[in-house]
Structure formats: structure tokens, C-alpha cells
Amino acid sequence: MNIKILALTGTRRKGGNSDILTDKALEGAEGAIVEKIYLKDLHIKPCKGCLRCNLLGYCSIKDDDFNYFRDKFLESNSIIISAPVYYHYIPGELKVLMDRFRSTFHVAMTPEKLIYTSRYDIETKKFLFILTLGHPKEHDAIPAIEALNIFASMTCKNPVIIKPVIATFLAMPGQIKACKEKLRHMFTKINISPDLVDEKYEEYQEFLKDAYNGGKMVSRES
Numbered sequence: 721m722n723i724k725i726l727a728l729t730g731t732r733r734k735g736g737n738s739d740i741l742t743d744k745a746l747e748g749a750e751g752a753i754v755e756k757i758y759l760k761d762l763h764i765k766p767c768k769g770c771l772r773c774n775l776l777g778y779c780s781i782k783d784d785d786f787n788y789f790r791d792k793f794l795e796s797n798s799i800i801i802s803a804p805v806y807y808h809y810i811p812g813e814l815k816v817l818m819d820r821f822r823s824t825f826h827v828a829m830t831p832e833k834l835i836y837t838s839r840y841d842i843e844t845k846k847f848l849f850i851l852t853l854g855h856p857k858e859h860d861a862i863p864a865i866e867a868l869n870i871f872a873s874m875t876c877k878n879p880v881i882i883k884p885v886i887a888t889f890l891a892m893p894g895q896i897k898a899c900k901e902k903l904r905h906m907f908t909k910i911n912i913s914p915d916l917v918d919e920k921y922e923e924y925q926e927f928l929k930d931a932y933n934g935g936k937m938v939s940r941e942s
């Protein structure tokens with residue numbers, strides 16, 4: 721079976737660091753059928769909060785690209801989502817898209833808990849999340865990772881969530897794949913000590929490797 725991978729790039733900067741890592745992951749996904757979509761190219765309206773989807777079984781907003789994206793999502797075996805961390809979280813437009821997935825499941829309210837039932841019988845999918853951030857440590861990305869994990873577990877019965885790629889200390893587009901000389905130039909421009917170039921270059925190479933391996937993992941059948 722040919723594994724279908726849908727890669728959603730949630731960055732506003734084509735050629736930005738999360739975009740580069742997405743391409744690296746897709747490079748690792750050799751043999752799979754891959755499709756990459758830039759969220760910024762989609763027209764997705766925000767959920768109105770009407771909750772009519774709970775009764776109707778579909779979203780009442782029809783004049784945008786949500787159904788197009790949802791169908792791509794449903795027919796894929798693996799999902800890659802990449803995004804920059806904004807205020808420790810995912811970018812707003814990615815949250816807007818995730819909210820719209822509320823229409824893909826029914827929620828029953830009981831005194832004890834909410835019971836979620838997907839309208840689509842999705843047993844399993846693999847998910848790879850790729851986040852880039854300016855902070856030198858991963859912890860700034862925790863709320864973003866949590867949001868993405870929740871999304872995976874609400875859209876799929878038994879999601880397989882691959883260890884996320886969290887790439888730190890990034891600001892300029894192309895920084896993650898810059899050679900040392902270019903990196904020195906970039907660091908000087910944004911007032912980072914050029915003494916850090918060697919160390920950061922090695923770290924960036926590791927992130928690229930992690931993305932490649934992550935792509936490999938989501939392209940496997942088991």
C-alpha cells in the first residue's frame with residue numbers, strides 16, 4: 721500500500737524555517753504519496769460557534785476551503801503539521817482551522833464528561849508535528865505541542881504521535897539550513913554573538929536530521 725502523507729505548513733513565511741523542515745521531512749518520506757499545503761494559501765473562515773454542526777453533522781459555513789482540506793485530511797494515512805511558535809502557542813490561523821474540525825465529531829454532554837464521537841471512522845493516523853521557535857530551549861513550545869496532541873486525539877481514535885521536532889533559536893528565514901558563513905552574517909545582523917555559530921550550526925543540522933527521520937517514520941506502514 722502506498723502511504724499518503726498530507727503536510728500542512730502553518731507558517732506565514734514560505735521558505736521560513738518551519739517550511740524548510742517540512743521539506744526535509746518530506747524528503748525522508750521516500751516512496752510515499754505526498755502533498756504539501758500552505759495554510760496561508762487556504763481561505764478558512766473562523767468557526768461561528770453556532771454548534772449547529774452537532775445536530776446537522778456538517779459545518780454550516782460552506783463558502784471556503786475547509787471541506788477541501790478536511791477531505792484531504794481524511795484520505796491521508798499520515799499528517800505532518802509544521803508551524804512557528806507564536807506566544808508559546810500555534811499561529812492563529814492554525815487554531816482557526818483546528819476549530820473548524822469541531823464539525824467532524826459529535827459531542828454529547830453528560831453530567832460527568834463530554835463524549836466525543838467522530839463522524840468519520842478514523843481508526844488511526846500517524847502525526848508528525850514540527851515547531852520552530854526563537855527561544856533557545858524547547859519548553860516555550862509546550863502549549864503548542866499540547867494543542868496539536870489534542871487535535872490528533874480528537875480527530876482520530878488511536879493516533880500515533882511521532883516525537884515532535886522542536887527546532888529552537890531561529891528567527892531569520894533560511895537560518896536553519898544556512899552554512900556557517902551565512903549564519904555568521906545573519907547572527908551579526910540580529911545582534912547574536914558570532915561565537916555561537918559553530919554550536920548552533922550543529923544544532924540546526926540535528927533538527928534537519930530529526931525532521932528527515934520523522935518523515936521516514938510517518939511514511940512507514942507500521
Ligand SMILES: Cc1cc2nc3c(=O)[nH]c(=O)nc-3n(C[C@H](O)[C@H](O)[C@H](O)COP(=O)(O)O)c2cc1C
Pocket residue numbers: 731732733735736737738739803804805806807808809852853854855856860890891892893894
Ligand atoms: C508573532 C510572533 C510571536 C512569536 N512568539 C514566540 C514565542 O512565544 N516563543 C518563541 O520562542 N518564539 C516566538 N516567535 C519567534 C518564531 O517562533 C520563530 O522565529 C520561528 O522560527 C519562525 O518560523 P518561520 O521561519 O517558519 O516563520 C514569535 C514570532 C512572531 C512573529
